[in-house]
Amino acid sequence: MKNALFVFHNTSETRATEYATLAAIAANLGAAGYSSDLLVLDATASSSVTVKHGGVFRSASAVKPDKPIGDGADYLVHIVGKAASEGDFSLIVGFGTISNRNWGPQIAAAHSAEFLTSCEVIQAGNANIEITAPVMGGLVQKTLSLEGRKAVILYSGDALPAPAAQDIVVQVVTEPIKPGAVRFVASEALPDSGGIPLRGASKVVSGGLGVGSGEKWRVIEEFAAKVEAAVGASRAAVEMGWVPSARQVGFSGQKVSPEVYVAVGISGAVHHLAGIGGAKKVVAINKDPDANIFKIADIGIVGDYEQILAAAMKKL
Ligand SMILES: Cc1cc2nc3c(=O)[nH]c(=O)nc-3n(C[C@H](O)[C@H](O)[C@H](O)COP(=O)(O)OP(=O)(O)OC[C@H]3O[C@@H](n4cnc5c(N)ncnc54)[C@H](O)[C@@H]3O)c2cc1C
Known part of the structure; x- marks a missing residue:
C-alpha cells in the first residue's frame, strides 16, 4: 500500500x-x-x-x-x-x-x-x-x-x-458541518514503569542522557529500588525512549520536592532545574566537573556514574 x-x-x-x-x-x-x-x-x-x-x-x-x-x-x-x-x-x-x-x-x-x-x-x-x-x-x-x-x-x-x-x-x-463530529469517548492514564510514584516521593533518583543507553537504564532503576526512591528522568532520557514520559522531571514534566534528589548524568539545563527547585538536598553525579548541575548541587560527585553507583550499591 x-x-x-x-x-x-x-x-x-x-x-x-x-x-x-x-x-x-x-x-x-x-x-x-x-x-x-x-x-x-x-x-x-x-x-x-x-x-x-x-x-x-x-x-x-x-x-x-x-x-x-x-x-x-x-x-x-x-x-x-x-x-x-x-x-x-x-x-x-x-x-x-x-x-x-x-x-x-x-x-x-x-x-x-x-x-x-x-x-x-x-x-x-x-x-x-x-x-x-x-x-x-x-x-x-x-x-x-x-x-x-x-x-x-x-x-x-x-x-x-x-x-x-x-x-x-x-x-x-x-x-455540511455535522454538530458534535468529535466527541469525548474515554481517557486513559499514560503507561508508567511502576515503582514509587514521582509525585510526593521523599527520594528521587533521576537519570539523564549521560546514562548512555536503554540497557544501562536498569542501573538507575536498581539504584533507585535499593534506596527506595522514585525514578525520574530528564527530557532527553525520555525522548530517547529509555523511560516513560510520566517520569520526566522539569519545566514540561513534573515538579518534585523530595528530601533528596539524585541527578545522574544530567547536565542541569534550566528546563530540568525548573522541576527540582523544591528539593531539600541535591546530589549530582556527572563526569564533567563544569556541568551546570554542580552549581545548584549540595553534594557533587565528579566521575563515571556506573563506577560511582556500583561502589555505592556495595556499601548499602
Ligand atoms: C520548551 C522546553 C522544555 C523543556 N522541558 C524539559 C523538562 O521538563 N525536563 C528536562 O529535563 N529537560 C527539558 N528540556 C530540555 C532541556 O533543555 C535539556 O535539553 C535536557 O534537560 C538535557 O537533558 P540531559 O541533562 O539528560 O542531557 P545533556 O544535557 O546531554 O547532559 C548529559 C550529561 O551527562 C553527563 N555524562 C555523560 N556520560 C556520563 C557518565 N558516564 N557519567 C556521568 N555523567 C555523564 C554529561 O557530562 C552531561 O552533563 C526542555 C527544553 C525546552 C526547549
Missing part, C-alpha cells in the same frame, strides 16, 4: 511556495513508488480552486464547509478523517500549522498511525521513508525510519523548489 493523502488548508495567507513544497514532497514520494492524492480545505472558496503544480497528484479534491467554522478544529478533523477513511493511505502529509497540529494527532490515533510533527526532511528511498525532525528543543536532529508503518507527517522544513508539473483547477464541493 503506497498511497499518500496530502492535506492543504487554503487560506487568504496561502503562498505559492506552499503549493510548490507540497508538490515537491509528492514528487519525491512518487519517485519511491507512492501515489499521492490532494485534499484542499478552503472555507472561502467560490466554485473552484487553482492548485499550482497540482499535476503531480493522482487526484485532487476541494472541500468547503456549508457554514462558518470558527476555529475549524472539529470541521477539519471531520473532513480529513472522512478522506482518510475512504482511501487506503499509508501516509497523510500536511504542513505543521496550528490547525493541522489539531487534527494530526487525532487522525493518527484513529488510524493507529505514527504522528510525526515538525518534520524538516522527508526522504523517500526505494523501500522506506525516513523523516528528520528536531528533538530536545532543537539541540538534536533525529532521523526516524518508518519501516512501512502508517504515519501522519507534518512538514515544517524549508520551502522546496516546485517540480515540473502543470497547474490544475479543482471544483469545490460543499460539505
Whole structure:
C-alpha cells in the first residue's frame, strides 16, 4: 500500500511556495513508488480552486464547509478523517500549522498511525521513508525510519523548489458541518514503569542522557529500588525512549520536592532545574566537573556514574 493523502488548508495567507513544497514532497514520494492524492480545505472558496503544480497528484479534491467554522478544529478533523477513511493511505502529509497540529494527532490515533510533527526532511528511498525532525528543543536532529508503518507527517522544513508539473483547477464541493463530529469517548492514564510514584516521593533518583543507553537504564532503576526512591528522568532520557514520559522531571514534566534528589548524568539545563527547585538536598553525579548541575548541587560527585553507583550499591 503506497498511497499518500496530502492535506492543504487554503487560506487568504496561502503562498505559492506552499503549493510548490507540497508538490515537491509528492514528487519525491512518487519517485519511491507512492501515489499521492490532494485534499484542499478552503472555507472561502467560490466554485473552484487553482492548485499550482497540482499535476503531480493522482487526484485532487476541494472541500468547503456549508457554514462558518470558527476555529475549524472539529470541521477539519471531520473532513480529513472522512478522506482518510475512504482511501487506503499509508501516509497523510500536511504542513505543521496550528490547525493541522489539531487534527494530526487525532487522525493518527484513529488510524493507529505514527504522528510525526515538525518534520524538516522527508526522504523517500526505494523501500522506506525516513523523516528528520528536531528533538530536545532543537539541540538534536533525529532521523526516524518508518519501516512501512502508517504515519501522519507534518512538514515544517524549508520551502522546496516546485517540480515540473502543470497547474490544475479543482471544483469545490460543499460539505455540511455535522454538530458534535468529535466527541469525548474515554481517557486513559499514560503507561508508567511502576515503582514509587514521582509525585510526593521523599527520594528521587533521576537519570539523564549521560546514562548512555536503554540497557544501562536498569542501573538507575536498581539504584533507585535499593534506596527506595522514585525514578525520574530528564527530557532527553525520555525522548530517547529509555523511560516513560510520566517520569520526566522539569519545566514540561513534573515538579518534585523530595528530601533528596539524585541527578545522574544530567547536565542541569534550566528546563530540568525548573522541576527540582523544591528539593531539600541535591546530589549530582556527572563526569564533567563544569556541568551546570554542580552549581545548584549540595553534594557533587565528579566521575563515571556506573563506577560511582556500583561502589555505592556495595556499601548499602
Ligand atoms: C520548551 C522546553 C522544555 C523543556 N522541558 C524539559 C523538562 O521538563 N525536563 C528536562 O529535563 N529537560 C527539558 N528540556 C530540555 C532541556 O533543555 C535539556 O535539553 C535536557 O534537560 C538535557 O537533558 P540531559 O541533562 O539528560 O542531557 P545533556 O544535557 O546531554 O547532559 C548529559 C550529561 O551527562 C553527563 N555524562 C555523560 N556520560 C556520563 C557518565 N558516564 N557519567 C556521568 N555523567 C555523564 C554529561 O557530562 C552531561 O552533563 C526542555 C527544553 C525546552 C526547549
